[in-house]
Amino acid sequence: xxxxxxxIDSLTKIYKTGKTELKALDNVTLKIRKKDFIAxxxxxxxxxxxxxxxxxxxxxxxxxxxxxxxxxxxSVNDNQLAVIRGRKIGFIFQKFNLIPTMNSVKNIAxxxxxxxxxxxxxxxRATDLLDKVGLANWATHRPAExxxxxxxxxxIARALSNNPSIILADEPTGNLDSKTGEQIMxxxxxxxxxxxxxxxxxxxxxxxxxxxRVVTMLDGKLSEER
Amino acid sequence: MIRDIFAMALDxxxxxxxxxxxxxxxxxxxxxxxxxxxxxxxxxxxxxxxQWNIFNPTGMVIGTGTGGAVPQLSVRSAVFTTNDVExxxxxxxxxxxxxIGVVPLNKILKRDGLLKWESQPGEAMYxxxxxxxxxxxxxxxxxxxxxxxxxxVIISQNVAETFGEDKRLQVGDTIFLRRVDGVTLEAKIVGxxxxxxxxxxxxxxxxxxxxxxxxxxxxxxFGSNVGTIFxxxxxxxxxxxxxxxxxxxxDAQEQILRYxxxxxxxxNQYKDQNTDFVVITQQYxxxxxxxxxxxxxxxxxxxxxxxxxxxxxxIANIMYATVTERTREIGTMMAIGAKRRDILLLFLxxxxxxxxxxxxxxxxxxxxxxxxxxxxxxxxIQNLGGxxxxxxxxxxxxxxxFIIAFIIGILIGIAAGLWPARKAASMDPVxxxxxx
Numbered sequence: 202x203x204x205x206x207x208x209i210d211s212l213t214k215i216y217k218t219g220k221t222e223l224k225a226l227d228n229v230t231l232k233i234r235k236k237d238f239i240a241x242x243x244x245x246x247x248x249x250x251x252x253x254x255x256x257x258x259x260x261x262x263x264x265x266x267x268x269x270x271x272x273x274x275x276s277v278n279d280n281q282l283a284v285i286r287g288r289k290i291g292f293i294f295q296k297f298n299l300i301p302t303m304n305s306v307k308n309i310a311x312x313x314x315x316x317x318x319x320x321x322x323x324x325x326r327a328t329d330l331l332d333k334v335g336l337a338n339w340a341t342h343r344p345a346e347x348x349x350x351x352x353x354x355x356x357i358a359r360a361l362s363n364n365p366s367i368i369l370a371d372e373p374t375g376n377l378d379s380k381t382g383e384q385i386m387x388x389x390x391x392x393x394x395x396x397x398x399x400x401x402x403x404x405x406x407x408x409x410x411x412x413x414r415v416v417t418m419l420d421g422k423l424s425e426e427r
Numbered sequence: 428m429i430r431d432i433f434a435m436a437l438d439x440x441x442x443x444x445x446x447x448x449x450x451x452x453x454x455x456x457x458x459x460x461x462x463x464x465x466x467x468x469x470x471x472x473x474x475x476x477x478q479w480n481i482f483n484p485t486g487m488v489i490g491t492g493t494g495g496a497v498p499q500l501s502v503r504s505a506v507f508t509t510n511d512v513e514x515x516x517x518x519x520x521x522x523x524x525x526x527i528g529v530v531p532l533n534k535i536l537k538r539d540g541l542l543k544w545e546s547q548p549g550e551a552m553y554x555x556x557x558x559x560x561x562x563x564x565x566x567x568x569x570x571x572x573x574x575x576x577x578x579x580v581i582i583s584q585n586v587a588e589t590f591g592e593d594k595r596l597q598v599g600d601t602i603f604l605r606r607v608d609g610v611t612l613e614a615k616i617v618g619x620x621x622x623x624x625x626x627x628x629x630x631x632x633x634x635x636x637x638x639x640x641x642x643x644x645x646x647x648x649f650g651s652n653v654g655t656i657f658x659x660x661x662x663x664x665x666x667x668x669x670x671x672x673x674x675x676x677x678d679a680q681e682q683i684l685r686y687x688x689x690x691x692x693x694x695n696q697y698k699d700q701n702t703d704f705v706v707i708t709q710q711y712x713x714x715x716x717x718x719x720x721x722x723x724x725x726x727x728x729x730x731x732x733x734x735x736x737x738x739x740x741x742i743a744n745i746m747y748a749t750v751t752e753r754t755r756e757i758g759t760m761m762a763i764g765a766k767r768r769d770i771l772l773l774f775l776x777x778x779x780x781x782x783x784x785x786x787x788x789x790x791x792x793x794x795x796x797x798x799x800x801x802x803x804x805x806x807x808i809q810n811l812g813g814x815x816x817x818x819x820x821x822x823x824x825x826x827x828x829f830i831i832a833f834i835i836g837i838l839i840g841i842a843a844g845l846w847p848a849r850k851a852a853s854m855d856p857v858x859x860x861x862x863x
Contacts, residue, residue, distance in 0.1 A: 259762060259856045280766050287764020294860070298759040302442035303435075314435070315764040317428040359763065 206366055206398050207233040212265035214251050225251040227421035238393045240401045240409055243418035253402045257369045258286040270366050287316050291360025295372035297352040299344040306340045309358045330358035350381035367398045386411050432769055436776035450745050451785045454836050457735030458789025459796055461832040464731040465825035466797035468724035474820040484673055487708040489666040494703035505662040508693040520679035522671045525562055526663035528554035528645040536603040546589045552637040554645030562667045570598040570618030573640050580639040581618035608649055653697040680706045739839035742778050746847035757851050758859025767852040774848035782840015786833040
């Protein structure tokens, strides 16, 4: 078992648009242990989204090494990257990003579909997770019939469906009122206690208190706050 | 897993019901119109060849004109003599031959005491022999055949009603025939022909209005004479002949041409240097008609295929809009582990299913639509009257086109979906997730 679940060393990411180059990440080194609840703070354009995309295996580094749960993502192809995403990362988005045409159970089970799990397994696990996030009675409802808080709970259940080691939450309370946001953060906190590594990307200072570790991005550089 | 993605595709189509329906309609109409056009074409060409077949399939027309691969008949000059008719009759593959001398009439007159009726000008009379009826497959409805040398004629149903239905000409009536040279000849109607339901090489030739014996009507007509002042001979414009059986049609044609082109035939002596002898068989006409029909059918089928193509453009259009609209969904699916192939299949399945269902429903609609089209054509034919009115078009499905249209429907579904699906699959998940 490696010491770090996320091991980033000298990561640089440069975006090229025409002739102009934008250094979104500048020599970032970040090592995250299992069971860390880490908040990545920073203003818009600071590079925190880029960092999250690379940790989430949606993007590849320009240089440096990124090892996610033992897998070096710099040297894998698109398909392998998709499999790593599916197995090791659970995404939670600000706008929930549920599939509007699918009911709760189908939304939760979707990541298992892409990994080729059987239907019986998928439905069993999705029902269990629905229960875990406290929405057992909402199995056949579509996202449009659910409140924002309920949608985000479904999204959290979906993020857990392949039992990933890392949960990536990108402004998970951004579209929720403060009370609901609080409930969502508590749910993430309890997942952390169960052993999930949580990465919270936010610029809401109030959320810092849920994290045991806070890093700040500014102009592509990372600094440790605590 | 592919089955699950297929189920997701069906789910998505169910969710976007109207959109799915509209794309389906595009394909359905395309496939159905291909089937309707090809089936109608099949049925009509079946009908036409059946109509032609009623006329003697061993029949042929002998005349002068231009020979070659596509022979042209002109009925301008009278060159065939009675001697020629007798010689052709003796050829081994020929069953019967009958001459036709054209006697143009100015009008037909009828007197009853002081009353007098005149027909419209333009009726043509054919001077021939009794064997003409056999060759043309005509029957007498009433009366008998004329006798050569007597002032007797037989007339068609149409001519019988030339003065109106209430003043119908009867067997035994006497009429006066005014030829274009001004000579008026008396004629006794001895027979009336059955209404003919045939279509043949020449409508006027196969459905003559008045048939008369050569003497006295044709022999005294100025257009009938050839030869020198010292030796005048009666000659006919065309001959109609019949081969012994369908296998000997070509033999008969060759024998007749060989005889006519030889020095021994009178016609060869009288015909214009620049013209050829031409023998056009009913079989040849059938082949030509079939060729024309198939050209027309190909043309209409091509148009129908374009409508199928437009259905495909409809699919592509809507799929493209759908892919754009669902960009963030695509990004989300990629984020939670979907491979590019999964996204490609998700959209490709949708367009394929539309092609498949559209093709299937289009076949059903095409089959029932064809029935209506043929029914409509039949109604129109009945209304047209005349020679056609006795036949009906039989619905003859172009089965191969069901399969072709169905397969093209599916292929178009796949082809139309491929481009939008590839666009979806090649999205950068980071960009797709940011899409508003």
